[in-house]
Amino acid sequence: MNEQEWDEFASDYYLNQIESQTKIVEDVIAYLKDNGVLPTHQVVDIAGGSGRYLSMAKEAGIFELVDFSAEMLKFAKIEANKLGIENVHFTKRPFKEFLKQPKVYDLVFTAANPALDNFEKLEQLLSKTKKTCVIIRVVDSKDDLFLPLEKRLGIFEEDPNTSPHLMDQFANYLKQKKYSYQIKEFTYDVKEEISRLLIENYYEEYKNDPQLITYLDQQFQKNEHTISTTKLTYRMLLIQNERS
Numbered sequence: 479m480n481e482q483e484w485d486e487f488a489s490d491y492y493l494n495q496i497e498s499q500t501k502i503v504e505d506v507i508a509y510l511k512d513n514g515v516l517p518t519h520q521v522v523d524i525a526g527g528s529g530r531y532l533s534m535a536k537e538a539g540i541f542e543l544v545d546f547s548a549e550m551l552k553f554a555k556i557e558a559n560k561l562g563i564e565n566v567h568f569t570k571r572p573f574k575e576f577l578k579q580p581k582v583y584d585l586v587f588t589a590a591n592p593a594l595d596n597f598e599k600l601e602q603l604l605s606k607t608k609k610t611c612v613i614i615r616v617v618d619s620k621d622d623l624f625l626p627l628e629k630r631l632g633i634f635e636e637d638p639n640t641s642p643h644l645m646d647q648f649a650n651y652l653k654q655k656k657y658s659y660q661i662k663e664f665t666y667d668v669k670e671e672i673s674r675l676l677i678e679n680y681y682e683e684y685k686n687d688p689q690l691i692t693y694l695d696q697q698f699q700k701n702e703h704t705i706s707t708t709k710l711t712y713r714m715l716l717i718q719n720e721r722s
Contacts (some may be wrong), residue, residue, distance in 0.1 A: 479592075480573075481546055488549035492528040492557075499667040502712055506614065507534055510551050510585075513716065515610050518584040522606070524576055526590035528718040529554030534587070535563045542583075546572040556625060589614040591641065597651050604657075617642035617663070617713040623672060623697065623706035630689045631681070645713050658718040668708045674698045 481485040495607055510516040522532055526543035527550045535541035535558075543566055545565045551568050552627040558566050571579075573593035588594060594603065594613065604611050619640040629635040652659045672695055698704055 482502055484547040488528060488547060491551075492504075492553040493531050498530075499668045499711060500664075502516060502659070502664055502666070503531055503533060505664050506531070506612075506714065507537065507593065508715075508716070510534075510612070515585060515716065516548055518609070520583045521585045522583045523588060524586065524588045524603075525593060526550075526571060527590075529557035531587065531589060532557050532563060533561055533564050535561075538565065538585075539563055540567070542567045542569055544569045544576055545562045546569050546570065568616065573599075577606070582606055582608050584609045586611045588612070589666070590616065590639075597648075600648055600651065604717060604719065609719055611715075611717040611719070613645075613648065613715040613717070614712055615645055616640045616710065617645055618711040619708060621706050621708040623704070624677075627677070627681070627693050628689070630693055631684055631687065642713065645715065648715060649662040652715070652717060658720050660716050662716065663711055664714070665709065665711045668710055670706050670708070671703050672706045673703050675702070 507516065512568060516534070518537070519539040520542075521534060521538040521540070522542045522544060523534070525542045526532075526545050527547075529543060532541075532543065532554065541563075543551070543554055548570055551570055555568060558564075573591065577599060583606060588603070591613075594600065603613075619637070625634065637646070643687065649659070649661060674697075677694060678685060681690060
């Protein structure tokens, strides 16, 4: 998405962040502390969005959050105020411009960054760190309600934003270039109450399809709501600024 689209999406993104049922932020910070990455002096969260990982600033002397969306930064500032964090600098800058500027950091951190999509940018990102670079992406997201239905209807399409392919490619590249790195995965079960009406409205064009009707009868029986569980897996690449 471009800057305007991210600005328009910012409020929904922040709301989803607040309502998240996972402990990914706490678990990531704990893991980085256990591995001696945190605390540290200077941290940058590039493509930091609305500040999901801002609590990491409590483990840093100086924390910089960089994003190209002014609306995302607005919500990140709200989050910083809620957390009582005062050592954060907010910078509006596109990812490509960030990679070109000369400043380096003890820890370069980026999560769910859609602009980090090739080896050249990965190398540029690694050049920004004095010590450690951390990359996090969702590599798997499977629910037990919508996914089986879409497979039945023959309309399932893999979401490139929840695929392991790019992280696999990055890991292979790091291995070939003899970087010192480790992989850590965090998996969570996220439960959500779903109504039959919501699914009927979402798949309205298939409302007369016997496959849909039979599936909903099986899932909901005489109830109007059911619980859907999504298994969500995040993968972290923790890369040291050294070659093995």
